[in-house]
Amino acid sequence: MAINRMFRTCPSTGLQYHEPAELLIKANAVVGVVFLLVGGILALLVTLTRWPAVHLLPADWFYLILTAHGLDMLVFWIIFFEIAVLYFCASSLLRCRLATPKVAWVAFGLMVVGAVVNNIAVFKGDSSVMFTSYVPMGAHWSFYLGLILFAVGALVACFVFLGTLVIGRAERTYNGSIPLVTFGALTACIIAIFTIASGAIILIPTFLWSIGMVDHIDSLMYRTVWWGFGHSSQQINVSAHVAVWYAIAAIVFGAKPLSEKVSRTAFLLYIFFLQLASAHHLLADPGLTSNWKIFNTSYAMYLAVLASMVHGLTVPGSIEVAQRAKGFNKGLFEWLRKAPWGNPVFSGMFMSLIGFGFLGGISGVMMGTEQLNLIIHNTVYVPGHFHATVVVGTTLAFMSLTYFLIPTLFQREVMFPKLAQWQPYLFGIGMSAFAVLMMGAGTLGIPRRHWDITFAGNAMGHEFPGTAYLMLGLMAIAGIMAIIGGAIYVLIAVGSIFFGKRINVPGYQRVSARDGVAAPAQPVAAAITGHGSRPGGAGVFVAPGTFTLALVFLAAFVLYYFVNWKYLSTVWPLS
Amino acid sequence: MSAILPPSDRVWWKQPLDRDESTWIIIAFIWCMVMFFMMPYWHVYGKQNLSNEAYRTTPEAFQKKTEAMVEKYKVREETDFKIPVVHPPAASDVYLIARLWQWWPILELEAGKTYRLHMASMDWLHGFSLQPENINVEVHPGYEHVITVTPTAAGQYSIVCNEFCGINHHTMVSRLYVVK
Numbered sequence: 001m002a003i004n005r006m007f008r009t010c011p012s013t014g015l016q017y018h019e020p021a022e023l024l025i026k027a028n029a030v031v032g033v034v035f036l037l038v039g040g041i042l043a044l045l046v047t048l049t050r051w052p053a054v055h056l057l058p059a060d061w062f063y064l065i066l067t068a069h070g071l072d073m074l075v076f077w078i079i080f081f082e083i084a085v086l087y088f089c090a091s092s093l094l095r096c097r098l099a100t101p102k103v104a105w106v107a108f109g110l111m112v113v114g115a116v117v118n119n120i121a122v123f124k125g126d127s128s129v130m131f132t133s134y135v136p137m138g139a140h141w142s143f144y145l146g147l148i149l150f151a152v153g154a155l156v157a158c159f160v161f162l163g164t165l166v167i168g169r170a171e172r173t174y175n176g177s178i179p180l181v182t183f184g185a186l187t188a189c190i191i192a193i194f195t196i197a198s199g200a201i202i203l204i205p206t207f208l209w210s211i212g213m214v215d216h217i218d219s220l221m222y223r224t225v226w227w228g229f230g231h232s233s234q235q236i237n238v239s240a241h242v243a244v245w246y247a248i249a250a251i252v253f254g255a256k257p258l259s260e261k262v263s264r265t266a267f268l269l270y271i272f273f274l275q276l277a278s279a280h281h282l283l284a285d286p287g288l289t290s291n292w293k294i295f296n297t298s299y300a301m302y303l304a305v306l307a308s309m310v311h312g313l314t315v316p317g318s319i320e321v322a323q324r325a326k327g328f329n330k331g332l333f334e335w336l337r338k339a340p341w342g343n344p345v346f347s348g349m350f351m352s353l354i355g356f357g358f359l360g361g362i363s364g365v366m367m368g369t370e371q372l373n374l375i376i377h378n379t380v381y382v383p384g385h386f387h388a389t390v391v392v393g394t395t396l397a398f399m400s401l402t403y404f405l406i407p408t409l410f411q412r413e414v415m416f417p418k419l420a421q422w423q424p425y426l427f428g429i430g431m432s433a434f435a436v437l438m439m440g441a442g443t444l445g446i447p448r449r450h451w452d453i454t455f456a457g458n459a460m461g462h463e464f465p466g467t468a469y470l471m472l473g474l475m476a477i478a479g480i481m482a483i484i485g486g487a488i489y490v491l492i493a494v495g496s497i498f499f500g501k502r503i504n505v506p507g508y509q510r511v512s513a514r515d516g517v518a519a520p521a522q523p524v525a526a527a528i529t530g531h532g533s534r535p536g537g538a539g540v541f542v543a544p545g546t547f548t549l550a551l552v553f554l555a556a557f558v559l560y561y562f563v564n565w566k567y568l569s570t571v572w573p574l575s
Numbered sequence: 576m577s578a579i580l581p582p583s584d585r586v587w588w589k590q591p592l593d594r595d596e597s598t599w600i601i602i603a604f605i606w607c608m609v610m611f612f613m614m615p616y617w618h619v620y621g622k623q624n625l626s627n628e629a630y631r632t633t634p635e636a637f638q639k640k641t642e643a644m645v646e647k648y649k650v651r652e653e654t655d656f657k658i659p660v661v662h663p664p665a666a667s668d669v670y671l672i673a674r675l676w677q678w679w680p681i682l683e684l685e686a687g688k689t690y691r692l693h694m695a696s697m698d699w700l701h702g703f704s705l706q707p708e709n710i711n712v713e714v715h716p717g718y719e720h721v722i723t724v725t726p727t728a729a730g731q732y733s734i735v736c737n738e739f740c741g742i743n744h745h746t747m748v749s750r751l752y753v754v755k
Binding site: 258284306314317375557561 | 582590593599603607608611614622626627629653655656709713724725735739740741744
């Protein structure tokens, strides 16, 4: 079998696309966006039902739609897009042919079939078990089978990514170490393999249980292992969207990482410690000791939180250094004021960074603190938190990347450019407000995944405070704003890809392995005087504006942390 | 050297850190340690810690113990379903069953007294959410969780189920009385 060595070079970015890789990146990204569209429509139905004044769906439909919304967004949209990002980071950034494209298509096929089978199971109505599908509540066997097929496909795709790294090294398509962004993608891939293994360990027995071949699955065991899949899959997102932040900083500003060492070590901390976070979900469960809970949920003493705090500094820090080098040197923040806020690639990425840190990050640490979890567990605060991390963080970062990919990868001009400028703001601000209001309602005790908090028609009920109702109403309005932003994104993305004005670019050319496609080798001497490569160097504050922002973040973090302890100290004593 | 290109310095790990990063790493690390030690600290000096006491149980065994308590300490019945209200003596063991879609029985506790609250589910997972205190604990089938709890103020409280437990999940709500 002849190996396809056809490449094309994008004239405006210099990026290289391998013919089969390009098709696979497109296919995975497009299917991802299709699931985003489906999940977005479901989001509207969920939002309109949890808006007490509207209360749109009947109970059975609400639970069905909520199950489908969770799966289509958290699993199918994000992982399809992530596979596209992985292939891009391996093939295009390393200028390397993609390993085994046919196997990659098999992976894609398995993922599509799995996602469809799972969706059919949910929409048939006998699998409204939520994204988490906690046993002993059971779904139809095809629900688990769909997820397993999807996971196997994703696992195969991860190995195609790893194989591509091996080829890049063997065929010397690059010099020295892999780029930081590829390193971040590798982090995501390693976490994904762990995640999928956990998913297999729990979903395969659950599938066998659903067809009667296994008698009993312990509910605590299920939750413990399932969250190794459920939470870790969100850690794939974190690694992937942090890699996307670095990529966008490099693409838009030509930013260089402040220090490769620090950024890569931070990614390494993710690999070592991020998965422990799955124990967050078990803080309110019986049968586990406090020692176990404290060690695991602190990601081994918060070393993974440290990593995110480092990325939170180094990404904007590298932008600041690049902007200052261009002369935006006035005061602390001219570099930020003069940033291209009208460019959706940048504006979306920057809001993703701020929202992920301030809203998602801080709230995540609150929920993940052993005792504070008592006043948060299973309230609507929880979805508030993960809409800040996964939607404002990951989805918005992926949306911004799309605006870059449309011209270079799809070779189309972005349609409705004026609308595209506004889209990240609508989506980012809407979703941030949505998340904050959910968290607010959660602190007032509103449960998550609950059809009727008025308990109408019940013999007994509970009257939640009026403020909670107000917050849920505002939450719905913010949610609708975000959904409009999401709809505009889908419109622009799909419109541009299929109907956008074609950009003519040079076609594919065969590049033989022997010729290589690597850039000429850098003089080794540069390494010795390496730290002279950028202004400042050791011992100097190169990014004072970013450092100031980081201190503001820390102040908010510390303050909110102790406010929660104060609140906890007022509830009934428990031991 | 850009994040999407291989590092231009081949020995990038020797590049010294700038001040922003080194200072921030130290500050962030200290803060992470503070947060880490806050949890053990609260176990020693704080009053709100979730109990580690739990036992394996079966629905039958747990129901038997709960029924024994109800028989002994029932004071009245409430609602059309005649759910018993029990007023167990202070500092005793009290039992609460979670099942589709009901909490059983209704407990009446005394403010300022400490109880050992046993909880277990008869079927699926449920979520004990005491409102408006906002104390939330997961309730498993097969596990008897024993929580030592001290109600502080008299009043009528609600127990809402906040772990999704099927089609009538939203109807699973009960009362808890705290009297002087």
